[in-house]
Structures are given as structure tokens and as C-alpha cells.
Amino acid sequence: MQAQTQNCNVGVDKVEPGDIVVYNVTVSNNGDAVAHDLYITDTLPIGFDYVNNSVVNATLVESGSSGSKKYVKFYVGNLSNSSSITVFYNTTVSSSASNISKNSVILEGFDGMNRPIQPTAVQSTVIVNKPKLEVKKSSNKTTAEPGDFVNFTLNLTTNANLYNFTVTDLLPANFEYISAQPAPLSISGQQLTFNISQI
Structure with missing residues (x-):
């Protein structure tokens, strides 16, 4: 097996506009060699904005918009075999967020033989309670x-x-x-x- 995103969660089920949501993405290397140049790209839900300088265990290399959604791309680096790392980063929720908000995280990189790993994606869902x-x-x-x-x-x-x-x-x-x-x-x-x- 090779490096893969194991899970992505936020630790809460429901939030409100103005809240800070902390995403944590766990990347695991179940292969028998070091995985190289790992990147994770998170397409954030509509109305979610990345908080600058909030990422832990990775480096922000790119952020922008894709259609109506924003995305962030982080460099994780190399990951030795039979190990894992969890990346944390903060987002803020605005009033434009959907009631059911899903993000999508994709992992990319290279295996021990410098072959591109098969991109893997995980999602998490947050319920946004909008004031009525x-x-x-x-x-x-x-x-x-x-x-x-x-x-x-x-x-x-x-x-x-x-x-x-x-x-x-x-x-x-x-x-x-x-x-x-x-x-x-x-x-x-x-x-x-x-x-x-x-x-």
C-alpha cells in the first residue's frame, strides 16, 4: 500500500456563522518505503475561509478560488513508511455558508520508487445553523x-x-x-x- 489520506474531521457537528472550524487531516503511509513530496489540497465549502498562518505540520503553498468555492494547498513533505501525520488548519464560517457544508481533501505525491501515488480523497460534513x-x-x-x-x-x-x-x-x-x-x-x-x- 502507499500513502493515503486516512480521515478528515472537524471535531464538531454543528457550527454558526462567525465560528472558527478547525480541520484536521491525517495522512498515513502504509507502504514499505518513504513517500515523497506529499501535498494535500482542500476544496473548502462555500462560505468557509482559511485563516492565515493557522496551519500546523504543513506549509501553505497555494490558495485561491475554484468556481464558487475556495481551496488551500499544503506541502506535507516526506513521510516514512508505517507512519502518519495530522495536519491542522483553521477556517472561519460566513453567513454565505450552506446549511450542509462539505469539503473535499485530496492527497498527492510520490511513492518510494518516485511514481505518482494514486490520488485519494476524503470528505467531512458540517451543519451550519443559520440564524432565523x-x-x-x-x-x-x-x-x-x-x-x-x-x-x-x-x-x-x-x-x-x-x-x-x-x-x-x-x-x-x-x-x-x-x-x-x-x-x-x-x-x-x-x-x-x-x-x-x-x-
Whole structure:
């Protein structure tokens, strides 16, 4: 047998935009001679970006885009027979990532007789939880008369962490804003805009 990628995993099943995902790729040489000039190329999922200078046990030699996806290529070097090495590198997840995100890692190099090894590929899958914000508005009264005070409540729920976003509410005609908690970021006519740091 010759050098091959044994596995690629991230240690987590689910992530969110903004998270750092650590990929670790194990390369094994099950042959009877040294494998030479080994390279691994990872085609990252859409919305995943390599973190510069994060690779361990390899050297980044190339990075770029292939269609809508980005890729990174690392030089692993030589690997003696009956041994293995694990390469680690970090990526960040953006909001453009797909809910089910798969990467593909290919190993290339030469065997002990300087013949190209058969390229082998492995994949890993990460579930990206994208925040879905739901806003419900309610009031403490169903009917009101001129001069009455009406309290409105905005209830925000999400399926994942959400940071630094705004919510805009439009007051009914002939209603005058008095106060709110938290205070609105801006007021323009009947329109109130709130900045939410985290939910």
C-alpha cells in the first residue's frame, strides 16, 4: 500500500456563522518505503475561509478560488513508511455558508520508487445553523381612546446566536412615541430603529 489520506474531521457537528472550524487531516503511509513530496489540497465549502498562518505540520503553498468555492494547498513533505501525520488548519464560517457544508481533501505525491501515488480523497460534513429571526409584536390593550397610554412589546426569538443587528418598528398613525427599553437607535417619524447587540 502507499500513502493515503486516512480521515478528515472537524471535531464538531454543528457550527454558526462567525465560528472558527478547525480541520484536521491525517495522512498515513502504509507502504514499505518513504513517500515523497506529499501535498494535500482542500476544496473548502462555500462560505468557509482559511485563516492565515493557522496551519500546523504543513506549509501553505497555494490558495485561491475554484468556481464558487475556495481551496488551500499544503506541502506535507516526506513521510516514512508505517507512519502518519495530522495536519491542522483553521477556517472561519460566513453567513454565505450552506446549511450542509462539505469539503473535499485530496492527497498527492510520490511513492518510494518516485511514481505518482494514486490520488485519494476524503470528505467531512458540517451543519451550519443559520440564524432565523422571528419578531412578534403585542400590546397591552386591544382598544384605546385618545390620551391613553399603550405599551407595545417586541418579542425576538432565533434558532442560533445573532449579534449586532437592527430591528425596525413602525408605530400606528396618530401614536406618539414616549419611551422604550432599550432606547431606540434612531427615530424617524413613526419609525423606530433598535440596535440589538446579542440574542
